[in-house]
Amino acid sequence: MKKYGFCKALLIVSLLAGISGCSGIEPWVKPYERDRFADSIMFLDPDPVSSSYLQHVYDAREGARGGEGSAGGGCGCN
Amino acid sequence: MLPEDRSDLLYHLYSGGGVEIDGPSILVRKKVGSSLSFVGNYYVDMISSASIDVVTTASPYDEERKQWSLGMDYLRGNTTMSMSYTSSVESDFDAKTYSFGISQDMFGDMTTLSLTYAYGDDLVGRSDDPTFERDAKRQLYGIGLTQILTRNLITTLNIETITDEGYLNNPYRTVRYADPNNAIGYSYEPELYPNTRTTNAIGMRARYYLPYRAALQAEYRFFTDTWDITSHTAALSYVHPWRDWVFEIKYRWHDQTGAHFFEDLFARSEATNFRGRDKELSPLTSQTVKFFASYEFMSNGWNFLEKGTVNFSADLLSIDYDEFRDLRGSEPVGEEPLYHLDANIIQIFVSFWY
Numbered sequence: 001m002k003k004y005g006f007c008k009a010l011l012i013v014s015l016l017a018g019i020s021g022c023s024g025i026e027p028w029v030k031p032y033e034r035d036r037f038a039d040s041i042m043f044l045d046p047d048p049v050s051s052s053y054l055q056h057v058y059d060a061r062e063g064a065r066g067g068e069g070s071a072g073g074g075c076g077c078n
Numbered sequence: 079m080l081p082e083d084r085s086d087l088l089y090h091l092y093s094g095g096g097v098e099i100d101g102p103s104i105l106v107r108k109k110v111g112s113s114l115s116f117v118g119n120y121y122v123d124m125i126s127s128a129s130i131d132v133v134t135t136a137s138p139y140d141e142e143r144k145q146w147s148l149g150m151d152y153l154r155g156n157t158t159m160s161m162s163y164t165s166s167v168e169s170d171f172d173a174k175t176y177s178f179g180i181s182q183d184m185f186g187d188m189t190t191l192s193l194t195y196a197y198g199d200d201l202v203g204r205s206d207d208p209t210f211e212r213d214a215k216r217q218l219y220g221i222g223l224t225q226i227l228t229r230n231l232i233t234t235l236n237i238e239t240i241t242d243e244g245y246l247n248n249p250y251r252t253v254r255y256a257d258p259n260n261a262i263g264y265s266y267e268p269e270l271y272p273n274t275r276t277t278n279a280i281g282m283r284a285r286y287y288l289p290y291r292a293a294l295q296a297e298y299r300f301f302t303d304t305w306d307i308t309s310h311t312a313a314l315s316y317v318h319p320w321r322d323w324v325f326e327i328k329y330r331w332h333d334q335t336g337a338h339f340f341e342d343l344f345a346r347s348e349a350t351n352f353r354g355r356d357k358e359l360s361p362l363t364s365q366t367v368k369f370f371a372s373y374e375f376m377s378n379g380w381n382f383l384e385k386g387t388v389n390f391s392a393d394l395l396s397i398d399y400d401e402f403r404d405l406r407g408s409e410p411v412g413e414e415p416l417y418h419l420d421a422n423i424i425q426i427f428v429s430f431w432y
Contacts, residue, residue, distance in 0.1 A: 027186030033229040036287045041317045041324060044224070044234055044285055044295075049086040049105040049119070050391060050425055057092060057423055061397065063334050063359050064301035064309040066238035067279030069192075069222050 045069075079183065080115040080153050083108050086429045094395065094421025096128040096138075103427075113153045117162070121145040130357070130417055134405045135252050135266055143168045149177075156183040170203040170249075175216075194220035194238075204249045212245030230287040240277045247271035253355040255344035256411065263411035267347055269354045271339070277303035293317040301334075307359065309334035315368070322377065328368035336361040342401050343412050357417065361400040368393045384431040393423035 036042055045051050051068075059065050084107050091100040101122035109115045121144070128138035149162030160179040166172070181192035198216030220238040227233055252266035259265075281299040288294060297313040315328035337359040339352035372389040379385065396419070403414040 025185050027188045029188060029226050029229050031186065034226065036230060037226065037232060039287075039291070041291070041293045041319055042232065042285055042287055044232065044283060047086070047389065047427070047429070049088050049103055049429075050389070050427060053088065053090050053103060053121075053425065054393065054423070057393075057395075058332075061358060061395070061419075061421075062309070062332055062362070062364060063303075063305075063307045063337065064277075064279065064299070064311065064332070066218070066220075066240050066277060067236050067281030067299045067301065068238075069220070069234060069236040069281065069283075 079187075080109060080113075080151055080158065081107055081117070082431060083115075084429060084431050086427055088425060088427035091424040092421060093424075095130060095419040096133060097421075098126045099123050115151040115153075117147075117149040117151075119145075119147045130404065130406075130419075131251060136250060141168060143171075156187075157181070170205045172201040172203075174199045177218075181222075188226045190222075190224040192220075192222040192224075194218065194222070196220075200244070202245050202249060210249065212249070214242060214244030214246055216243075217241045231284060233282070233284040236279075236281045238277075238279050238281075240279075242275040244273060246273060246275060247354065248356065251354075251356060253341065253344055253353045254405075255347050255349060257347070264343060265347070269356070270352055271354055272305065272352050275303060275305055277301065277307075291319060295328075297330075305359070306338040307334055307336065322374045324370075324372040324374075326368070326370040328366075328370070330364075330366040330368070332364045334362055336401060340401070342403050355402070357399055357402040360402045362397055362402070363400070364395060364397040366393050366395045382432050386428060386430045389425070389427050389429065391423075391425040393425075395419075395421040395423060397421075 040046055055068055086103070086105045088103040089100070090103060092098070101124045103119065103121040105117065105119045107115060107117040123143040125141040125143065127141070132138055143166060145164065145166040147162055147164035149160065152159045158181045160177075162177045164175040164177070175196055175198045177194065177196040179192060179194040181190055183190050196218040198218070200214040200216070202212045202214060204210040218238060218240045220236060222234060222236040224232065224234040247269050251269050253269045254264045254266050256263065257265035279299055279301045281297070283295065283297045285293055285295045295315045295317070297311075299311040301307070301309040301311070309332060311330070311332040313328060313330040315326055317324060317326045337354060339350060339354050340356070340360050341353065342355060342360070344350065344353060368391065370389070370391045372387050374385060374387050376383055376386045399417045402417045404417040405414055407414060409415070
């Protein structure tokens with residue numbers, strides 16, 4: 001599993017490097033059309049200190065974990 | 079892009095099911111120059127537990143968990159590299175986590191692709207046996223994609239695989255099994271979990287700017303693991319600003335199947351190779367309703383501060399267990415009522431930007 005995970009990460013990094021070289025794709029939402037994403041009501045995670053606490057509560061109360069987009073910490077939730 | 083310079087001082091309180099956990103969380107983030115940002119967090123859980131597990135099989139206890147973390151982000155061009163270290167300490171549990179990440183802004187900053195790897199090293203002890211020490215290792219692999227789709231819609235997709243290896247059960251928790259030799263009809267023995275677990279989760283989130291100044295967010299997560307737990311989690315929230323205030327209301331729903339080795343009542347002692355009676359690993363449905371209010375002050379700045387907010391959040395959590403039974407009554411064995419948990423989760427915090 002460890003080896004598989006490392007290979008997967010290597011492959012993704014290679015793809016990342018490859019994709020970032022593709023400068024041919026024109027952004028269809030221009031920078032001057034993105035003013036609404038600067039408004040805090042559009043932030044996907046406006047208060048990280050609060051969301052990481054709640055994630056910790058759910059990790060301790062439910063059997064599922066992950067998929068939230070943050071690395072998490074040592075839980076000690078048992 | 080580097081995160082904003084910001085500090086938060088938060089008080090959290092979890093109260094429900096005979097458990098009360100409260101404490102502070104302090105987070106400070108500051109840029110140094112234009113390409114480095116440092117973050118530190120200090121977090122405390124003060125636990126007073128007389129939970130359903132504790133009152134039926136053990137004695138109420140008080141415990142404290144302290145966690146601190148340090149992290150750094152380094153921006154170079156459109157690439158941000160991150161690393162962090164987290165340490166969590168209890169009297170009978172030590173956890174260390176090392177995390178590394180890289181994210182790349184692409185296509186005119188409409189797309190952000192991120193990769194995360196984390197390694198966790200836990201040491202499990204027992205408060206009644208200083209010679210008891212068991213290890214558990216954890217590795218996390220994550221990939222995330224954030225995409226601006228239209229001038230009103232932003233989405234994010236996160237896929238995470240987490241592998242655990244080592245001592246994964248709770249050294250204190252027991253399972254119950256039918257025992258005709260015991261007057262109450264059952265006895266307890268220690269739980270025994272597999273020593274490996276791999277979990278996979280895929281989460282999606284979309285936030286939409288409504289035709290007036292307000293936002294709607296939808297979330298969904300699918301989860302599956304090698305212990306046969308499968309879950310679906312969905313949430314919908316509405317964010318509405320009014321003058322210097324921001325209000326949010328959110329509904330979250332979670333449904334899961336149980337681990338293959340979970341039983342509320344085993345047929346006999348050592349009935350199966352692995353056995354557990356952890357209600358978090360049992361089939362359950364949870365629902366949460368959230369109310370959040372935030373008030374912004376010093377909007378025009380003061381001294382070195384740009385602005386501040388004071389925030390209040392209440393999450394009302396309700397869990398229905400499909401198989402885990404409440405043994406506090408005197409019903410016949412196996413016919414006890416199913417357990418139900420209600421908990422209030424309160425957060426009060428102030429935030430400053432500078």
